[in-house]
Amino acid sequence: MATIRQAILGFATVPDEAGEVFFEPYDVKATNDVWKRLVIIFNDTSSRKGLRGAFNVPKDYVGAPKIIVVWTGTAITGDVEWDFDYRAVGGNDTESLDQAGTQESVNVNDTAPSAIHERMEASLALTAANLAADDTLLFELFRDGSDAGDTMAAAAIVHDVLFEYSDA
Amino acid sequence: MAVLTAEQLVELRQGVQSEGDSATWKKADINAALQAIEDKWGAIQAVLSAEVDTATAPIVFSNAMKKKIGKYWLRQRFGRGG
Numbered sequence: 315m316a317t318i319r320q321a322i323l324g325f326a327t328v329p330d331e332a333g334e335v336f337f338e339p340y341d342v343k344a345t346n347d348v349w350k351r352l353v354i355i356f357n358d359t360s361s362r363k364g365l366r367g368a369f370n371v372p373k374d375y376v377g378a379p380k381i382i383v384v385w386t387g388t389a390i391t392g393d394v395e396w397d398f399d400y401r402a403v404g405g406n407d408t409e410s411l412d413q414a415g416t417q418e419s420v421n422v423n424d425t426a427p428s429a430i431h432e433r434m435e436a437s438l439a440l441t442a443a444n445l446a447a448d449d450t451l452l453f454e455l456f457r458d459g460s461d462a463g464d465t466m467a468a469a470a471i472v473h474d475v476l477f478e479y480s481d482a
Numbered sequence: 483m484a485v486l487t488a489e490q491l492v493e494l495r496q497g498v499q500s501e502g503d504s505a506t507w508k509k510a511d512i513n514a515a516l517q518a519i520e521d522k523w524g525a526i527q528a529v530l531s532a533e534v535d536t537a538t539a540p541i542v543f544s545n546a547m548k549k550k551i552g553k554y555w556l557r558q559r560f561g562r563g564g
Contacts, residue, residue: 389505
């Protein structure tokens, strides 16, 4: 049995319409300006703002699902409150992709890097029985600025969002 | 003494953060600094207004004009890079 990670931000990725979550080239906030790839900025706000998307649960999925947020920042103190809301929809002509409400909402509080721009991983565990191979997993990843635990006075810079799971 | 709203504090914090500093402080620290400036501003504004009246006598600028003059002075004193 192996532990596998795959990136989940595909064509369906869209930030919320309030403008506090957005795509930006990394060199806008980076110091050395060498790696000018796109990152996703989650601004310091007093509200819960997110990034929406969807991905396919792999055929070899068995269990131990987690969402791994790879992020960094220009603050070296304070915490970020990450929330992940999702619904897994499966089958062929059996389940609606337009259901109201989430199946599960999970959260984790992660502390700022000890030095600016250091790679951080925030891990959010999902309920294994909620997912099945070939499901479409609809999600929204939030930074919850309304949570008292979100104290970092800087934008969170997301470099990747991964789905981790165990295979057969 | 006006209490800054959550929305005002967010806008002000984001402005401060746009300068690119490496933050060794938390949201609450910046909020406290901003509120301290807001709390003292009334008294400071009254002193400056009287000083301007003394300097420009017999002309007395309106409050709106003094505010405009002060705004542009602040910009050159504390603008980006200042």
